[in-house]
Each structure stands twice: as C-alpha cells, then as structure tokens.
Amino acid sequence: MTTVRTALIPFLRNAVSALALFSLSYCAWAQSVLVQNPWARATVQAQKSAGVFMSLEAASDMRLVGASTPVAAVGEVHEMRLEGDVMKMRLLKGGLELPAGKTVELKPGSFHIMLMDLKTSLIKDTTIPLTLVFVDAKGVESKTELTVPVKAMAHMGAMAHAN
Numbered sequence: 001m002t003t004v005r006t007a008l009i010p011f012l013r014n015a016v017s018a019l020a021l022f023s024l025s026y027c028a029w030a031q032s033v034l035v036q037n038p039w040a041r042a043t044v045q046a047q048k049s050a051g052v053f054m055s056l057e058a059a060s061d062m063r064l065v066g067a068s069t070p071v072a073a074v075g076e077v078h079e080m081r082l083e084g085d086v087m088k089m090r091l092l093k094g095g096l097e098l099p100a101g102k103t104v105e106l107k108p109g110s111f112h113i114m115l116m117d118l119k120t121s122l123i124k125d126t127t128i129p130l131t132l133v134f135v136d137a138k139g140v141e142s143k144t145e146l147t148v149p150v151k152a153m154a155h156m157g158a159m160a161h162a163n
C-alpha cells in the first residue's frame with residue numbers, strides 16, 4: 001500500500017504540473033491578443049476601400065502586421081495623422097506595435113485596418129469575416145479570426161493617401 005502511494009504521488013504531481021503547464025500555455029496562446037469592439041465602416045456604392053477599427057491588447061509584445069478578408073483583395077495596417085492641415089494615411093510597413101498590457105485603439109482619424117479593392121459593398125448591419133495577422137517578439141506569426149459588424153458612421157471628410 002505504501003509503495004503504491006509513494007509511486008502514485010510523483011505521478012500525480014507530474015500529471016498536475018503537466019496539466020497546469022498545458023492550461024497556462026493554452027491561455028497564453030488563446031488570450032495573446034484581446035480584441036474588443038471591432039467594426040467596419042459601411043461603404044457607399046462604388047467605394048473601393050473601407051476602414052476597420054477595434055481595440056487591441058496584447059499579453060506580450062506583439063505587432064499587428066496585416067489583415068485579410070474574403071471581401072477585399074488587400075488588407076493593410078494604416079496610420080492616419082494630421083500633416084499641416086491635411087489628414088494623411090500611410091501604410092505602417094513594420095506593422096502596429098502592441099506593447100504588452102497596453103490597449104491600442106484603432107479608430108477613425110488614427111490607426112486603422114484599410115480594406116482595399118473591395119469585392120462587395122459593406123452593408124450596414126451585416127458582418128464580414130476578418131483574419132488579423134500578428135507577429136510576436138520572436139518573429140512567430142499568429143492569426144485571429146473575427147466576425148466584424150458593419151456600421152454606418154458620420155463621414156470623416158476628405159482623406160489623402162501619402163505613399
């Protein structure tokens with residue numbers, strides 16, 4: 001009886017720590033980037049691009065490097081800012097930095113995901129599938145699949161691309 005118990009305890013300990021490790025690594029993976037309140041701006045007819053917005057919080061240092069969706073040929077990570085008195089958008093070539101534990105807002109007039117060469121109009125009150133592509137500090141890529149609601153918002157005025 002004693003021998004069984006002593007043999008069983010290390011086994012159980014190993015099993016428990018293996019389980020703990022597994023669930024820890026699973027959580028770290030599953031929650032590596034928290035995505036909140038994603039939305040895409042509805043388009044008017046013949047409009048070929050649309051912005052997608054959300055807030056992101058990474059558990060460890062990450063970068064948002066791209067996005068893809070079946071409804072657009074291209075998804076890029078953009079920054080918009082005022083240059084002089086003109087709002088300009090530009091591609092963030094190295095991606096958007098997501099420092100660990102910090103909420104980064106993608107919102108109109110600031111960082112956003114730009115969907116270009118839209119294959120269809122984005123209709124208010126529908127949803128689009130969106131895949132976000134992240135790279136961690138070691139350069140390892142991961143992806144997150146989202147369902148993004150399409151919302152109509154007040155027009156932001158003229159935008160100019162600076163490429």
Ligand SMILES: [Cu+2]
Nearest residue numbers: 078089112114
């Ligand atoms: Cu843009």
